[in-house]
Amino acid sequence: MKKTLSIIFGVSVLFFATGCEKKEEAKITYKLTTEQVYDQMCVKCHGKNGEGNPKKKAPALNDQTIQELRLGITDIKMGGSGVNSSGTQHEVMEHNMKKIIEKGMDYDTDLMAQYIHDHFNKN
Ligand code: HEC
Known part of the structure; x- marks a missing residue:
């Protein structure tokens, strides 16, 4: 793997x-579009508008540059080296990434960064 x-x-x-x-x-062809993956997986923790969710200790994503997002998402997908992670709950995301892939909700990191940036970034 x-x-x-x-x-x-x-x-x-x-x-x-x-x-x-x-x-x-x-x-690679993915089963779901980036938008579907975000709406079904990421939204729980990172919010409808990427505003984050303190209860889940999930950081806001709507204030990150596309480069930061790309790095962060790639990092998460690679199992998490902590390069661009501001959090200490790395295992949460690692664990979840495994689930995401198991559920066939894999996604393209660049497209995900683009999606989050284009839809939620307020800067
Ligand atoms: C179970 C809750 C949960 C889900 C689901 C989740 N995240 Fe996270 N996410 C977190 C937490 C907690 C952190 C902070 C700790 C870390 O970096 O591991 C985080 C960190 C991040 C970061 C790094 C941001 C930073 O500033 O460190 C990005 C980017 C991110 N998530 C994107 C996503 C995407 C894209 C999805 C959907 C495919 C997703 N997350 C699903 C909880 C979640």
Whole structure:
């Protein structure tokens, strides 16, 4: 599993470096759209408008730049190195990421960052 993830990561870095047109071809097809995944999974903890949820200790996402989101989301998806995480509840997210993938709710990290930024960022 770890190996597969690092291959996927490697490939996406490669495509990132070689330009965007190529990225289209390499796109994995996900069962659900990014929006559906957010509405079904992330909303519980991060809120309808990315405002966060103190009860779940989930930080607001609506004040983050697209770069921060991308880093944070990639980090979470890779199992969490804590690079861009402001929280200490990393295991919460790690655990949840496993569930997310188990449920077939995997998503593209760039698209997710884009989605959250475009819909919720108020800056
Ligand atoms: C069970 C509650 C829960 C769910 C579901 C959840 N999160 Fe989180 N999220 C957290 C918590 C708690 C943190 C802070 C601790 C951490 O970084 O692990 C966090 C941190 C983050 C961060 C890093 C923000 C920062 O400033 O550190 C991002 C980005 C993020 N979540 C995106 C998502 C996305 C995208 C989804 C849906 C696929 C999702 N989360 C689902 C609870 C949740």
